[in-house]
Amino acid sequence: MPSPSLSTRDLTIRFGGHVAVNAVTCDFHPGETTVIVGPNGAGKTTYFNLISGQMAASAGSVEKSGEDITRLSPSARAGRGIGRAFQLTNLFPQLSVLENIRLAVQARAGAGWSLLRPALSRHDLIESAEHFLAAAQLTDRAAMPAASLPHGDQRKLEVALLMAMEPDIYMFDEPTAGMSLDQAPAVLGLIAKIKSDPTKTVLLVEHKMDVVRALADRIIVLHNGELLADGAPGEVMQSQIVRDVYLGTATEETA
Amino acid sequence: MKPTYGTIAVKSAMLVIAALLLFAPFLFQDIRALEVAARICIFIVLVASYDLLIGYTGIVSFAHTMFFGFGAYGSAIALKQMGPGWESVALGTLAGVALSLIVATAIGLISLRVKAIFFAMITLAAASVVLVLASQLSQITGGEDGITYRTPDLFKTATKLAVDEDGKVLRWFGVKLNGKLAAYYFVFVTSLVLFLVMLRITVSPLGTVLKAIRENEARAEAIGYRVVAYRTFVFCLSAVVASLAGSVYAVWLKYTGPDTALSFAIMIDILLMVVIGGMGTMWGAVIGASLMVMAQYYLRDLMGAASEATAALPLLPELLAPDRWLFWLGIIFILLVYFFPRGIAGTLMARGQRA
Numbered sequence: 041m042p043s044p045s046l047s048t049r050d051l052t053i054r055f056g057g058h059v060a061v062n063a064v065t066c067d068f069h070p071g072e073t074t075v076i077v078g079p080n081g082a083g084k085t086t087y088f089n090l091i092s093g094q095m096a097a098s099a100g101s102v103e104k105s106g107e108d109i110t111r112l113s114p115s116a117r118a119g120r121g122i123g124r125a126f127q128l129t130n131l132f133p134q135l136s137v138l139e140n141i142r143l144a145v146q147a148r149a150g151a152g153w154s155l156l157r158p159a160l161s162r163h164d165l166i167e168s169a170e171h172f173l174a175a176a177q178l179t180d181r182a183a184m185p186a187a188s189l190p191h192g193d194q195r196k197l198e199v200a201l202l203m204a205m206e207p208d209i210y211m212f213d214e215p216t217a218g219m220s221l222d223q224a225p226a227v228l229g230l231i232a233k234i235k236s237d238p239t240k241t242v243l244l245v246e247h248k249m250d251v252v253r254a255l256a257d258r259i260i261v262l263h264n265g266e267l268l269a270d271g272a273p274g275e276v277m278q279s280q281i282v283r284d285v286y287l288g289t290a291t292e293e294t295a
Numbered sequence: 296m297k298p299t300y301g302t303i304a305v306k307s308a309m310l311v312i313a314a315l316l317l318f319a320p321f322l323f324q325d326i327r328a329l330e331v332a333a334r335i336c337i338f339i340v341l342v343a344s345y346d347l348l349i350g351y352t353g354i355v356s357f358a359h360t361m362f363f364g365f366g367a368y369g370s371a372i373a374l375k376q377m378g379p380g381w382e383s384v385a386l387g388t389l390a391g392v393a394l395s396l397i398v399a400t401a402i403g404l405i406s407l408r409v410k411a412i413f414f415a416m417i418t419l420a421a422a423s424v425v426l427v428l429a430s431q432l433s434q435i436t437g438g439e440d441g442i443t444y445r446t447p448d449l450f451k452t453a454t455k456l457a458v459d460e461d462g463k464v465l466r467w468f469g470v471k472l473n474g475k476l477a478a479y480y481f482v483f484v485t486s487l488v489l490f491l492v493m494l495r496i497t498v499s500p501l502g503t504v505l506k507a508i509r510e511n512e513a514r515a516e517a518i519g520y521r522v523v524a525y526r527t528f529v530f531c532l533s534a535v536v537a538s539l540a541g542s543v544y545a546v547w548l549k550y551t552g553p554d555t556a557l558s559f560a561i562m563i564d565i566l567l568m569v570v571i572g573g574m575g576t577m578w579g580a581v582i583g584a585s586l587m588v589m590a591q592y593y594l595r596d597l598m599g600a601a602s603e604a605t606a607a608l609p610l611l612p613e614l615l616a617p618d619r620w621l622f623w624l625g626i627i628f629i630l631l632v633y634f635f636p637r638g639i640a641g642t643l644m645a646r647g648q649r650a
Binding site for chain 1: 495498499501502504511513515516518519520522525
């Protein structure tokens, strides 16, 4: 096994008396797509927030390629290659679609402090942003404010922002939530492409069983903030404990 | 993208205002008009630098006149203490900029992490302290009376920039080429340069980051921007520009006091200008500052004339009496906000987009 690109050690967060994520220890490796499943309120998104830095851990640690990043800000973690897309669309609403993407591109390129050249003359940034726009099939929306996009396109832009960060660790939080059936394949295709790169680590929170089956190399199950099961998809889905807490209803629906 | 009618209208207004300011000494040959033109130049810079904070980045500060005052008092004290030389202007300006940078960095690092409302309160507190200090340290600042001083000889009204064969000051199109003219173009050129630098910054990659912080601070942080660092930077930048504008205004006025450089009345003027013109667009600063300064200087005259013209009618002359100019300014302000909710420039440009 190669050394993990991302690890959490006894990662815990408490809100008052409530333990939302409880001592989760887990390693993630390059070239591996891990799907995190669990019922609502299991702590999946909170676990993501602890990894990408939106929330501060009460105990335990997060390591990126062996470096302890538990105390770092979200921007510092992004700079170390941890990229995150959000469950609820989280864009720059009044800025154009192209500007949204360019922001991610220029953050990656370290051009955020460039203040004397007009952005439109930075062809490197613009071309790179247009490349990611095309990949997300949003080219014809480039000039529209993000807020005016239909929901499905906003979800695509959300994913495209993550793509444009070109991180080592891709974290998707229900990337196809609320998308129509004809739009979801575009986003899933993007994720499949990243998955094919053996240097990238993918973490995915997802409910839809067909998506889980298509993408997962490994499944971990969270329940009440605890790591309940961890293993190959077939193995985890068959285990009795998982069926009891979560998959019982889900498998019936998709069967 | 195809320019819209609203954008064309705003840009044409920019050209007209720029041309009027450029040729102001030749177009309006009286001393009061030149005062107005110089004040418009200075306030365009002051309002634009404030818009970098409130309109572009979404930071609400009430300390903008404090930085303006640092610059103005810096120049004024140096000119008073060291005499009317260029080295006094340079040293005073630098001192103002340095003080602004130190105070802005301190306020920024201490408090830009906290919620917007607390930050606004902290800036208000800092500005109040400085206002009290300026009036108490009267042996340095002149207290409530302010400071009068002489400026470099080039700007004396008696200075002849060019003479004819009789040794009299040369005239161009009837305008004396004297020190007053030099002083006006000193104000105009420095204001233009400062404005263009800010304009350049707003269209740079950094300008987009500022807007991103305004739109969605958490996401800006999540894609890798250190929001606190950017906020502190833009707070310092706007403080430095305000300070420079203050220094230039002090040289122009040859007087600096709380009413011209430090009072909260100026802060309110800046807020009104930025709201009237439109936040988040540099053009808004130009429109807001021009209209507001014009109204402050000419609304009374206009109303005096209107009052006399309607003298025969009942009630109207009373309503239009020049003393009621603030009342009418208030009404105009309310109407502007009602019909141009995003400011004149902002609303016009947005309206064009839909069409």
